Amino acid sequence: MINTLIRITYDGTNYSGFQIQANAPTIQRELERALGVIYKQPLRVTGAGRTDSGVHARGQAANYMAPFRIVSEQLAHAINAALPPDIVITDACEVPEDFHARFDARRKTYSYTVDCAPFPQVLRRLYSLQLPDPLNLSEMRSAASLFTGTQDFKAFQAAGGSVTETSRTIYRVELNEDPAEQLLRIHYEGSGFLFRMVRLMTGTLIRVGKGSLTASDLEAALAGLNPAAVGPPVPAHGLCLESVGYDLPK
Amino acid sequence: MINTLIRITYDGTNYSGFQIQANAPTIQRELERALGVIYKQPLRVTGAGRTDSGVHARGQAANYMAPFRIVSEQLAHAINAALPPDIVITDACEVPEDFHARFDARRKTYSYTVDCAPFPQVLRRLYSLQLPDPLNLSEMRSAASLFTGTQDFKAFQAAGGSVTETSRTIYRVELNEDPAEQLLRIHYEGSGFLFRMVRLMTGTLIRVGKGSLTASDLEAALAGLNPAAVGPPVPAHGLCLESVGYDLPK
Numbered sequence: 104m105i106n107t108l109i110r111i112t113y114d115g116t117n118y119s120g121f122q123i124q125a126n127a128p129t130i131q132r133e134l135e136r137a138l139g140v141i142y143k144q145p146l147r148v149t150g151a152g153r154t155d156s157g158v159h160a161r162g163q164a165a166n167y168m169a170p171f172r173i174v175s176e177q178l179a180h181a182i183n184a185a186l187p188p189d190i191v192i193t194d195a196c197e198v199p200e201d202f203h204a205r206f207d208a209r210r211k212t213y214s215y216t217v218d219c220a221p222f223p224q225v226l227r228r229l230y231s232l233q234l235p236d237p238l239n240l241s242e243m244r245s246a247a248s249l250f251t252g253t254q255d256f257k258a259f260q261a262a263g264g265s266v267t268e269t270s271r272t273i274y275r276v277e278l279n280e281d282p283a284e285q286l287l288r289i290h291y292e293g294s295g296f297l298f299r300m301v302r303l304m305t306g307t308l309i310r311v312g313k314g315s316l317t318a319s320d321l322e323a324a325l326a327g328l329n330p331a332a333v334g335p336p337v338p339a340h341g342l343c344l345e346s347v348g349y350d351l352p353k
Numbered sequence: 354m355i356n357t358l359i360r361i362t363y364d365g366t367n368y369s370g371f372q373i374q375a376n377a378p379t380i381q382r383e384l385e386r387a388l389g390v391i392y393k394q395p396l397r398v399t400g401a402g403r404t405d406s407g408v409h410a411r412g413q414a415a416n417y418m419a420p421f422r423i424v425s426e427q428l429a430h431a432i433n434a435a436l437p438p439d440i441v442i443t444d445a446c447e448v449p450e451d452f453h454a455r456f457d458a459r460r461k462t463y464s465y466t467v468d469c470a471p472f473p474q475v476l477r478r479l480y481s482l483q484l485p486d487p488l489n490l491s492e493m494r495s496a497a498s499l500f501t502g503t504q505d506f507k508a509f510q511a512a513g514g515s516v517t518e519t520s521r522t523i524y525r526v527e528l529n530e531d532p533a534e535q536l537l538r539i540h541y542e543g544s545g546f547l548f549r550m551v552r553l554m555t556g557t558l559i560r561v562g563k564g565s566l567t568a569s570d571l572e573a574a575l576a577g578l579n580p581a582a583v584g585p586p587v588p589a590h591g592l593c594l595e596s597v598g599y600d601l602p603k
Contacts, residue, residue, distance in 0.1 A: 114475045159476055179472075193472040222429075222443040225364045226409055226480055226593070343476070 104168040108198045108349075109134075109179070111163040114189040116229050116340070120156045121163065130154075130190060134165065137185035142170060151204045151347040152211070155299070157339035159230060162193075162212075162346035166204040172197070198351060210274070210348030212292045215305045216341045220285040231286065232341035238287065238312030240278055246311040246318045247276035247289075249325060250304055256297055258327045259307075261336060264298030271295050276304070290345075302336035309337065354418040358448045358599075359384075359429070361413040364439040366479050366590065370406040371413065380404075380440060384415065387435035392420060401454045401597040402461070405549070407589035409480060412443075412462075412596035416454040422447070448601060460524070460598030462542045465555045466591045470535040481536065482591035488537070488562030490528055496561040496568045497526040497539075499575060500554060506547055508577045509557075511586060514548030521545050526554070540595075552586035559587065 111130070119127035123135070131148055138146045151164040173181065178195040186192070216231035218224055223233045250273050257269040272294040279288045289308065291301050307324065310316040316332055323329035361384070369377035373385070381398050388396045401414040423431065428445040436442070466481040468474055473483045500523050507519040522544040529538045539558065541551050557574065560566040566582055573579035 112472070112475050114478070161474075161476070183473075188473070188478060189475050191473050191475050222362070223433075223438070223441050225362050225439050225441050226411070228364070228438060230476055 104170065104200070105172050106166055106198050106200050106202050107169050107178075108164060108166045108194075108196055108202065108204065108351075109182070109192050110194040111165060112161045112191050112193055113159065113163065114229075115154060115157050115159045117189060118156065120158070121150050121152075121154045121160075130160075130163070131165075133186060133190050134182075137182050138167060138169075140185040141173070141181055144170060146170075149204045151208045152295075152344075154344055155302075155339050155342075158342045158344065159340075160344040163344050164204050164208070164347040164349070166198065166202055202349075202351075204347075207349050208295065208347050209350055210292060210346075211295060212290065212345040212348075213296070213301045214343045214345050215289045215291075215301065215337065216343070217287040217289070217309070218285065219287055224285075229340055230343070232337055234309070236313060238309065239314060240280065240287070240312065242314070242318070243308050243312040244278055246308055246316075246321050247278060249318060249321050250276050254325060255327075256300060256325075258324055258330060258333050259300045259303045260297035261299035261303060266297065269297060271297065271300075299336050302339070302342060303334045305337045305341075306334040307332065354420065354450070355422050356416060356448050356450050356452050357419050357428075358414060358416045358444075358446055358452065358454065358601075359432070359442050360444040361415060362411045362441050362443055363409065363413065364479070365404060365407050365409045367439065368406065370408065371400050371402075371404045371410075380410075380413070381415075383436060383440050384432075387432050388417060388419075390435040391423070391431055394420060396420075399454045401458045402545075402594075404594055405552075405589050405592075408592045408594065409590075410594040413594050414454050414458070414597040414599070416448065416452060452599075452601075454597075457599050458545065458597050459600055460542060460596075461545060462540060462595040462598075463546070463551045464593045464595050465539045465541070465551065465587065466593070467537040467539070467559070468535065469537055474535075479590055480593070482587055484559070486563055488559065489564060490530065490537070490562065492564070492568070493558050493562040494528055496558055496566075496571050497528060499568060499571050500526050504575060505577075506550055506575075508574055508580060508583050509550045509553045510547035511549035511553060516547065519547060521547065521550075549586050552589070552592060553584045555587045555591075556584040557582065 121130045123131040134148045148165045148167045179192040218231040218233045221235045253272040275292040277290045320332040324332035371380045373381040384398045398417045429442040468481040468483045471485045503522040525542040527540045570582040574582035
């Protein structure tokens, strides 16, 4: 069997998330359907992680065991021809037989996009949260720095998460303004993220930006002492899984 | 009657263009429906110009005669509440009674967006033409300069255009690269444009960029001597009506 790692970008607007489920359109279902067309047999795809309904990806990753080898350069294009236009494989390569897209993921980066224009920008409404209120970015940056490092993020996990080990390392939370486009992008890079953690962190940072929460509220929240300071989670459509990092042999 | 000028942005993806037609969703139909809700009577909207099916707008303009005055600051928000999320009024103001959104339009600007990334960028697929082929931008810029000035653009009008006077003044055709985003934006500014003229000019410029057409082919095309050098029109979804300019009393 040929273990194959694929990189995937998708527009999550019309999908009920990544993971396969009965009677709902999902990214995994479309991938498995397309692979079935290419390999003429049912194949199972393992994603690096779930993304929620409506969340987008520029750099999702997944692997599958293929029954035979297809030249890498042609493989991505062949699968894309069998995929709908809102899901695209950008890379496909052979990996060691014991590689696992979820267990071997070492780093993930996400972005959350806030549209600060006074009127909704309809051409980006599907990919950003419309929020014309003024935000104090310097307060948000101070608060964001409290998220970095290795900590227990149990307080920043939504109900429904399945993991019990809730310690994660956050390498970077960065706020980038684009004044010309009136956009704010928040970038998160970490060893991994709990269920809805990025959306909960972003919702909390936005409350700090609006002045309704302070950095010390956030410290107490991280210590599990102030659950009311957590969230609410921002809507899914501003979130994008940018990349998944692996330590792969060259 | 209160003559009212509105500025409109819309995502053309799900519409059969601006102009009202039987049994098809159009921007004008949605605007008239929303105004009917606000003013409790049927009103007719006059657009600055049609946009084709699938074309977007950041700055379309239109006017309508209102039976009574609504305070300008509240008006746009009130109409927006009655509009679908992919159509937004960004401004509404009273204008002289003889103002006409089409006849009084003095300048229009359009942009055409080309996505040069090697793989389709799904998050912008609805708003750009995916074209990974290398383009010679310096040749394209030389050719683009031939479009500027006052000329007869009859050769750059698609069948189905209704006007007989085909002279137009093009003030500017500008190519802007965004290497980080792997985007090329072509901006057009002119006194007005014939039916499908921007899409025909863009299709012609792209052939120049690919090396299959020269600047002198284009000169002959403008002189009406080389119809084979015109177009083909690029797809609608990369096109956006950016603004419509009027000479309004302050």
